[in-house]
Amino acid sequence: MSQQPRRQRAASEPVLSVEHLRTEFHTDKEVIRAIDDVSFDVHPGETVGIVGESGSGKSVTARSIMGLVDDPGRLLDGSSIRFRGEELVGKTEDEYRDVRGDGIAMVFQDPLSSLNPVYTVGNQIKEALKLHQGLTGQAATDRAAELLKAVSIPDARRRLTEYPHQFSGGMRQRAVIAMALACDPDLLICDEPTTALDVTIQAQILELLNDIQAAEDLAIVFITHDMGVIAQVADRVNVMYAGEFVEKAPVEELFANPRHPYTQSLLESIPGRGDADERLQSIEGDVPTPHGPATYCRFAPRCPKAFDECDAIHPAHVDVGEEDVEHTAACLLYPDDVPQEEARAIHEERQTEAERTGDGDDQLVDENTPPEEEQ
Numbered sequence: 001m002s003q004q005p006r007r008q009r010a011a012s013e014p015v016l017s018v019e020h021l022r023t024e025f026h027t028d029k030e031v032i033r034a035i036d037d038v039s040f041d042v043h044p045g046e047t048v049g050i051v052g053e054s055g056s057g058k059s060v061t062a063r064s065i066m067g068l069v070d071d072p073g074r075l076l077d078g079s080s081i082r083f084r085g086e087e088l089v090g091k092t093e094d095e096y097r098d099v100r101g102d103g104i105a106m107v108f109q110d111p112l113s114s115l116n117p118v119y120t121v122g123n124q125i126k127e128a129l130k131l132h133q134g135l136t137g138q139a140a141t142d143r144a145a146e147l148l149k150a151v152s153i154p155d156a157r158r159r160l161t162e163y164p165h166q167f168s169g170g171m172r173q174r175a176v177i178a179m180a181l182a183c184d185p186d187l188l189i190c191d192e193p194t195t196a197l198d199v200t201i202q203a204q205i206l207e208l209l210n211d212i213q214a215a216e217d218l219a220i221v222f223i224t225h226d227m228g229v230i231a232q233v234a235d236r237v238n239v240m241y242a243g244e245f246v247e248k249a250p251v252e253e254l255f256a257n258p259r260h261p262y263t264q265s266l267l268e269s270i271p272g273r274g275d276a277d278e279r280l281q282s283i284e285g286d287v288p289t290p291h292g293p294a295t296y297c298r299f300a301p302r303c304p305k306a307f308d309e310c311d312a313i314h315p316a317h318v319d320v321g322e323e324d325v326e327h328t329a330a331c332l333l334y335p336d337d338v339p340q341e342e343a344r345a346i347h348e349e350r351q352t353e354a355e356r357t358g359d360g361d362d363q364l365v366d367e368n369t370p371p372e373e374e375q
């Protein structure tokens with residue numbers, strides 16, 4: 001159990017390091033590039049948030065990390081996901097199962113999808129303990145009760161003997177978190193874990209995750225569409241739109257000084273921010289489905305600040321923060337301390353650079369597909 005101050009954490013090796021992640025779905029009709037060049041890392045003891053509207057690619061990012069992208073989905077060549085320094089891309093399903101059992105755990109929105117209705121909660125936790133820690137018998141029962149206690153389920157011993165349907169929604173999600181903890185993970189990926197719960201229960205679960213994190217120095221990737229939740233849980237935030245990260249910043253910085261027009265729109269749509277009388281303002285339109293690499297700004301059609309070049313140049317991430325603050329935005333408005341033409345030239349040059357180095361002409365990574373079969 002580490003009590004490192006945050007400063008030292010930032011200097012530690014990342015638990016998870018995602019680089020140039022690209023995930024595509026090849027269907028009969030179309031190719032969906034659900035994730036297009038996403039990079040981020042997560043250090044021990046910190047929570048990194050991924051926030052964006054429905055369809056922006058949050059869950060596919062999570063499933064890519066977990067090795068759970070099913071057919072017809074594939075990770076493109078050049079994608080790298082390192083966990084505790086070890087490359088996960090290209091692992092076989094068997095190898096990946098070990099990673100999921102020993103190190104990375106995931107909590108989904110619907111706790112019932114992770115619980116089997118015909119077994120008691122206790123049996124399911126004990127099964128996880130047997131699988132991941134080799135615990136059986138009384139030792140497993142004791143540990144399972146400890147885990148239920150750790151997630152603040154009262155009367156833990158008795159509740160071990162109950163079935164999922166005897167648990168309320170919030171208690172079920174706690175039980176799922178207890179199951180996730182049974183593999184003693186270094187990294188927990190939470191995909192909208194509180195979206196189905198009412199606000200009071202939601203707050204309790206977020207509090208619980210916070211406590212567990214502090215006690216275990218756990219690294220968390222927290223996925224949500226809700227900026228209010230992000231404000232409560234995240235240390236650093238990646239704002240996602242149509243398969244790309246469009247802004248990355250520490251949480252306080254993101255809320256105090258949002259730079260990407262998409263982030264600004266997301267923040268304006270939080271009730272209670274700004275003018276109290278103002279009607280909840282949501283962003284008009286939907287996230288587009290991305291096909292192939294972006295050669296323009298995908299947010300431009302909905303962006304209040306868009307101009308002609310936004311349809312022609314793909315924005316690269318540029319520093320938009322104070323010195324020493326890791327804050328970047330992918331928007332042609334930046335850098336804003338140089339003439340606009342110069343700023344656009346920077347993005348154009350980076351786009352050309354990316355195209356020259358083979359970006360947009362990727363080969364698929366899939367051990368089942370020999371290279372000559374790729375188009």
Ligand SMILES: Nc1ncnc2c1ncn2[C@@H]1O[C@H](COP(=O)(O)OP(=O)(O)OP(=O)(O)O)[C@@H](O)[C@H]1O
Nearest residue numbers: 025032034053054055056057058059060061225289
């Ligand atoms: N199995 C699949 N086959 C084809 N396309 C898929 C598949 N899974 C996801 N996609 C596409 O990938 C894109 C991103 O989806 P994803 O589920 O990651 O969004 P999300 O940000 O998690 O949204 P939500 O907030 O609704 O959960 C969408 O365009 C979606 O249609």
Ligand code: NI
Nearest residue numbers: 058059060191
């Ligand atoms: Ni999702």
